[in-house]
Structure formats: structure tokens, C-alpha cells
Amino acid sequence: MPRRTRRPPVPPYTPPECGTTSVAAVGASLAGLSAARSLRKQGYDGPLVRRRADSAMLPLVARAGVPYVAMHWRGHADGMQANAGYDDVAAGVADELRLRVEAALHAGIAPDRLVLDPGLGFAKTPEHKRQLLGRLREVTAPGYPVLVGAARKSFLGELPADPATGLARPPQQRDAATSAVTVLAATQGAWCVRVHDVASTADAVRVTARRGLEA
Numbered sequence: 001m002p003r004r005t006r007r008p009p010v011p012p013y014t015p016p017e018c019g020t021t022s023v024a025a026v027g028a029s030l031a032g033l034s035a036a037r038s039l040r041k042q043g044y045d046g047p048l049v050r051r052r053a054d055s056a057m058l059p060l061v062a063r064a065g066v067p068y069v070a071m072h073w074r075g076h077a078d079g080m081q082a083n084a085g086y087d088d089v090a091a092g093v094a095d096e097l098r099l100r101v102e103a104a105l106h107a108g109i110a111p112d113r114l115v116l117d118p119g120l121g122f123a124k125t126p127e128h129k130r131q132l133l134g135r136l137r138e139v140t141a142p143g144y145p146v147l148v149g150a151a152r153k154s155f156l157g158e159l160p161a162d163p164a165t166g167l168a169r170p171p172q173q174r175d176a177a178t179s180a181v182t183v184l185a186a187t188q189g190a191w192c193v194r195v196h197d198v199a200s201t202a203d204a205v206r207v208t209a210r211r212g213l214e215a
Contacts, residue, residue, distance in 0.1 A: 062108035069147055070100040072119035089128045090135035093118050097139065115191070116140075117147045126155035133181055136188040145191035150181045152196060179204040 061068045072093045086092040097116050104114055118139050120129050132139075133150070140146045150156065156177035157168035169177075175197040182193045186205045195201045 058104055058107035058109065061104075061113075062110075065110070065113065067113050067115060068104060068109055069115045069117050070097060070104055071117035072097050072100070072122065074123035086128065089124065089131050090138045093132060094138045094141070098142070101142070101144065111144075115145045115147050116142075117149065120148065120150050121153055126158055129153070129155050133184055136185055136190065140189035146189065147192045147194070148182070148185040148190045149194035150185070151178045151194050156181065175200065183208045 058068075097118070101114060101116070105111065116139060118132055118136070120132065124132065129150075133148075136146070136148070152171040152174040154168065156174045157170065160177060161168050175195075178195055178197070179201045182190075182195060182201050183204050185193060187208065193201070
């Protein structure tokens, strides 16, 4: 018989006030587990996927009262890059997230339970990701907390590629680039970021804030 493991206890989740910047990779993971448990108690036994992949998700989240991250995406991983066409990527992402917010509110999810995610790794080319990070204020403008998950993504390995070979840096060598884009996101009002090297990223954000460069 397969062995069953018990998950460790998960503390209650209380989101920070909107507008503050958190480096919270571990905290976000714990919050996700807490939300997952709440959904299970409501009777949901399916995978915790994005709302557009499961029409029952939004009403269930509303009943459970858990935080909900509305992420921009245009399809599953096996075909999403075919949908990476934008006249203006920042405006397009902001508009499509607005529709996700309207759907969430219509389903009964409280506004203070909503978090937005521009979906950097989903249906976007490397150039789209760079443009979106440079214009993140268009996503944060509505005032909802914004989560940015840029950690070690492939485009961060391509920018500092080896000049001799042209090879992109492997994921384990992308933390410095991750810190750079995290600071960029923080100065534009991001509420939370997903990172691997939490300590150095937090230092980068704090130093930037002390110099008066934060949003």
C-alpha cells in the first residue's frame, strides 16, 4: 500500500495591507496550503487550477472566503505560446485582468480577498515579459495587491547569457537577475514576489526603499 504522509500545521493567513511590498516565498506557500485546506473542507476535490480551467472555482472560493490570486493566462502550458500575441502587452494584460476581477466579484469573492498576478511565464515572449515588468504600474493601478513571480525564469537567464558561447545561465545562477527585477517590481507597487533567495532579495528591496526609490 502507498504510504500516507501528514502535512505540517499551517498557520492562519492574514494578508498584509495592499500597497506594501513583501518578499514572501515561504509565507505565500503556507498561505496557499491554508487556502487549499479551506477549499477541501468546502467539498472541492479537484486540482487547484486557475479559474478559467474550472468554472466551479470562483463560487467555491467565494463560499470558502479564502484569498484568490487572479492570474493572467491564455491557455495551458502545451499550447499557450501560440496565444502570445498582443498589440500592447501591458494594456492587454491589464484589460484581461480587469475582466477576471469582474468575474470574481460577480461570483461573490470579497474585494479584500483578491490578488492579481500578471502571469509572467504564461503566453508571453521574453520581450513581452520585459515590457510588462517595465510598465507594471498599469497592472497595480486598480489598487489590488499584485503578486509577481519572476524568480529564475528563462528570460532572466537569456539577458546575462555567456558572451562567449551565447548560452543562457542555468536557473541556479539567476538569483541576481531575480533581485533586479524584484526591485523593479517593488518600485512600481508590487505587494508580493516569488523568489528563491529570500534574504538577498529582501536586502535589495530594503536598500532601494531606504534611498527613497520605492513607489
